[in-house]
Amino acid sequence: xxxxxxxxxxxxxxxxxxxxxxxxxxxxxxxxxxxxxxxxxxxxxxxxxxxxxxxxxxxxxxxxxxxxxxxxxxxxxxxxxxxxxxxxxxxxxxxxxxxxxxxxxxxxxxxxxxxxxxxxxxxxxxxxxxxxxxxxxxxxxxxxxxxxxxxxxxxxxxxxxxxxxxxxxxxxxxxxxxxxxxxxxxxxxxxxxxxxxxxxxxxxxxxxxxxxxxxxxxxxxxxxxxxxxxxxxxxxxxxxxxxxxxxxxxxxxxxxxxxxxxxxxxxxxxxxxxxxxxxxxxxxxxxxxxxxxxxxxxxxxxxxxxxxx
Numbered sequence: 001x002x003x004x005x006x007x008x009x010x011x012x013x014x015x016x017x018x019x020x021x022x023x024x025x026x027x028x029x030x031x032x033x034x035x036x037x038x039x040x041x042x043x044x045x046x047x048x049x050x051x052x053x054x055x056x057x058x059x060x061x062x063x064x065x066x067x068x069x070x071x072x073x074x075x076x077x078x079x080x081x082x083x084x085x086x087x088x089x090x091x092x093x094x095x096x097x098x099x100x101x102x103x104x105x106x107x108x109x110x111x112x113x114x115x116x117x118x119x120x121x122x123x124x125x126x127x128x129x130x131x132x133x134x135x136x137x138x139x140x141x142x143x144x145x146x147x148x149x150x151x152x153x154x155x156x157x158x159x160x161x162x163x164x165x166x167x168x169x170x171x172x173x174x175x176x177x178x179x180x181x182x183x184x185x186x187x188x189x190x191x192x193x194x195x196x197x198x199x200x201x202x203x204x205x206x207x208x209x210x211x212x213x214x215x216x217x218x219x220x221x222x223x224x225x226x227x228x229x230x231x232x233x234x235x236x237x238x239x240x241x242x243x244x245x246x247x248x249x250x251x252x253x254x255x256x257x258x259x260x261x262x263x264x265x266x267x268x269x270x271x272x273x274x275x276x277x278x279x280x281x282x283x284x285x286x287x288x289x290x291x292x293x294x295x296x297x298x299x300x301x302x303x304x305x306x307x308x309x
Contacts, residue, residue: 037300044296047289054286058106065099070254078272089274091264100256101278107257108238108286111172111250115237116230118176119183124226127187128214132195141188145181153178157240161249168241168251175240179233186229190222197221224301228294235290242283258283 039045057064066087073094081089081097088097130141148156153175160174194200195218203213244250245259246266253260258279265275 034300038296041296041299043292044300047292047296050289051286051293054105054289055109057102058109061102061106065096065102067096067099069095069099069103069256071095078268078275080272081274088278089272091261091272091275092268097274097278100261101258101282104256104258104261104279105282107168107251107255108241108259108283111168111241111257112234112237114169114172115175115179115240116234118173119179119233120230122177123180123183124187127184128191128218128222130184131188131191132210132214132218138188141184145184148178148181149185151178153236154240154243157244158247158249161244166249166252168255168257171241171244171250172237175237175244179236183226183229183233186225187222190225191218194218194221228298228301231290231294231297235287235294238283238287238290 073090076084076086076090076094077092079086079090079094081087084090086096086098088101091097091100126141126144130138156178157171157174160177161171164170164174200213200217203217241250241257242259242262245257246263248263251257251260261279262276262283265272265279269276
């Protein structure tokens with residue numbers, strides 16, 4: 001008797017487990033399933049470890065810095081890396097580049113965290129409430145996000161900083177404001193799919209308050225795509241902070257970020273290229289790590305279906 005072939009597989013937006021994954025046996029919880037998939041994403045694991053180490057180094061920067069990052073030594077101006085006791089060289093004021101890199105890393109990571117926080121506070125609640133309630137509220141929320149998304153993000157951020165004045169807080173508020181509509185649209189699309197599920201209708205039928213449904217049932221089901229997007233927003237925020245600081249609209253001296261170090265070193269790039277190379281590489285590697293982590297989270301947070309014979 002001829003065996004009946006299995007039905008054709010159809011893409012449903014889920015992650016299909018391979019044979020090697022099946023050999024490990026069924027996980028006991030969704031958390032275990034996530035960690036099993038995430039550990040298989042080696043680039044994402046490396047990126048996560050790098051970001052954790054970078055955060056620890058930034059927190060301990062004052063203790064790890066070999067010298068005062070603002071201490072000037074005009075007799076050792078633009079020293080090359082490894083000379084005159086400067087491991088990464090000195091800048092135009094004779095300040096230790098390594099010490100400034102460590103302290104600037106703290107400022108850059110703090111800037112990314114501030115921008116992500118502003119975007120979450122502004123975008124996520126509007127997306128949740130607008131999509132769940134629908135009707136006129138949803139239409140006004142969509143129009144508001146369309147109005148902000150019609151402007152180029154960095155141009156709008158420059159305009160906001162120019163109006164509010166330079167400074168790290170103002171710059172990151174501007175970056176968070178221009179990225180909030182993207183989180184809003186992502187959350188809205190996720191909520192539109194979740195609110196029609198059976199468990200949401202059951203919660204409504206027993207008289208559960210709207211706020212409780214959003215907090216206990218809707219929000220947990222939109223966290224997966226939101227976490228992926230937050231890693232990408234952090235990468236964009238770090239690039240935006242570097243751009244604004246390079247234009248002189250970011251941190252105010254004597255504070256230093258990797259972007260402001262690029263701006264200062266660009267004037268001496270022919271005499272001391274290390275002033276541009278080190279902060280530029282730090283920005284590039286950190287942004288790459290955020291993007292790789294986002295890809296790993298995207299591949300690890302999907303629902304899983306298994307192949308049947």
